[in-house]
Amino acid sequence: MSHSSPNKRATLQDVARAAGVGPMTVSRTINGHPYVAEETARKVQEAIRLLDYRPNHAARMLTGKLSRSIGLIVPDISDTFFSVVSHAVQEAARENGYLVWLAASDEDSSIEAAQVEMMMHHPVDGILLVPSDSRAKYLKAIATAPTPIVTIDRPMEIATSDSVGVENRSGARLAIDHLIGHGHRKIACVAANSHLLTIKERISGYREAMQRAGMEGTQEFILPGRSAARRILTEMFASPNRPEALFTANNASTIWVIEALREMNIRMGKDIALVGFDDVDFFTLITPSVTAVRQPASELGSVSTRLLLQRIKGEFKTSSVRTVLPVTLTVRESCGCNLKRGNTGE
């Protein structure tokens, strides 16, 4: 009814008065403390309903309780991978009665540091972090702070903390081995954001796989931005040892390469094979559909959230753990498999 009236929210004291009991009895009732008579509890519940009372979270926190909230800091929520991770985090948190603070660092370590700081002193009970720079000096400080931290996707290199990531190295090998299985020898690796630990691991996985298969000539290309793809591919194709296959080490590089290939009228799967790291739903809609290493983004979110909550509740007393989730290869057409759709029997 009253739209503009200040209409002060009822306090615990109000409820106590209304129910004709002391404030502590109300507090006990709310918190499910054992020593409250059934009869009394009923009266209190009634008063709470009548006054539409809700505990003031700020006051609760002030008395030293948990805030029942966690912070989540990702580089970019609009990135599919992180949005899926965020979704899972949100869900796992909700299931446990936790709220989540979301912040985007834009891959900027100083923004990130400010956000961690903000959250820690807010306070949140714990933080899930995708570090933009695995060796940013500020990480050292926060790793020893009382607030538990779990890193997602990228571990800290400069300090120790719980972390949940994926098998980048073996994932890359999966991709390369598949390409080798197609008979390709000259396989180049294309990556963007090569400063990230995850990408470094994938590149290193690429090298390992090549080496194991006895191939010497690794070729690695770093894409500084979208437009670089075209230039680098042109160069690559003019080279005497023109690669027969491409391993794109992340989402961005996969997409940029596909765009460039298309502009240059080079047919994926036929003129050149391609396997990417990080699978995205719409890869099925591209012609030919894109073969890629699929990361368990959702699990990444839920596993890390559950770990963090365990830390918060003190159920997990051991020192830092590093969890690495397996990845799988989703085989489609860009690698050269399943092509000629429509020409075969079907």
Added chain:
Amino acid sequence: MSHSSPNKRATLQDVARAAGVGPMTVSRTINGHPYVAEETARKVQEAIRLLDYRPNHAARMLTGKLSRSIGLIVPDISDTFFSVVSHAVQEAARENGYLVWLAASDEDSSIEAAQVEMMMHHPVDGILLVPSDSRAKYLKAIATAPTPIVTIDRPMEIATSDSVGVENRSGARLAIDHLIGHGHRKIACVAANSHLLTIKERISGYREAMQRAGMEGTQEFILPGRSAARRILTEMFASPNRPEALFTANNASTIWVIEALREMNIRMGKDIALVGFDDVDFFTLITPSVTAVRQPASELGSVSTRLLLQRIKGEFKTSSVRTVLPVTLTVRESCGCNLKRGNTGE
């Protein structure tokens, strides 16, 4: 150094003692109150640095200040559209020194209500909401609550609040008119989630455009799920007045239809024209690339956030406003334009 020591956080009182001043002077210094001597301020700043003091947010809120945080509730963060909106919200909030609480309702009105409740009593200063059900009864209650609310994308039908949306109706007309410009007469509309107000508006825009152009036979199909696309398209194509063009009223329907079309070996742009509502980056990568009505997702986020912040600060005293952002048509190939790439001069 000390990893496990409780190491109580320094309080304002501690700082006051260390700096040899009263607590209020410290408070004033922190909050940039005018009447603090430069000399004193320096001493206080020094003490703050020394003790690594950070204001306790909970205590601050308790004294009745703003929490400097807003809540954001979207149906699904992993949906591209909402992830872009969320990104913009996050950014706009950060620019204003606000933090954002993120929650996903999963298009479930009861979860949503619980989350709004949780946020309101947390408390946050304001809420950005994408209502799952525009006429959920709980909206009535929250619309009159003291916490300002701005709805994004979908206005409340059952109560009044600020809202920011896009021009669904005229956007649909844009799409239909373009198809009519191609000479098509039989244009069908395919939609998913048709219970949503936005989708209803788009369908109604479709009808209007058809009517204005003097075409009687509107055909509307509702997709209950991914698999329905195939069935409905088969049916549609067998029908005597088989449509020459398709208007897909949302992202999901666009994608599902494209998938089905592909399975059925029907060529977009040639055998049937298609224009979708809601443009997504990867539409350029599909063959043929998809013509779609582009929604200003990012603006949606930033405009609504700024409006909410104005409400919070009380800078905006008028009654509820409804802001509608324009949409544009991004013409690519699926409508029949620009086809035969590679055959023309280029």
Added chain:
DNA sequence: GTTGTTTATGATTGCGCTATCACAGCCGCA
């Protein structure tokens, strides 16, 4: 030299909640 205003500071109080202590019944068992 008295009054008034501006500048700079501190003491106190209370926000809404829970921890702690205190206390009153009530049971059982010696």
Added chain:
DNA sequence: TGCGGCTGTGATAGCGCAATCATAAACAAC
């Protein structure tokens, strides 16, 4: 009959901060 243990309840204090009021010095104005 009494003592210790359980059960139920309330008074009080204090979490860390900022609003309020009080104060005092410095300066201006008359």
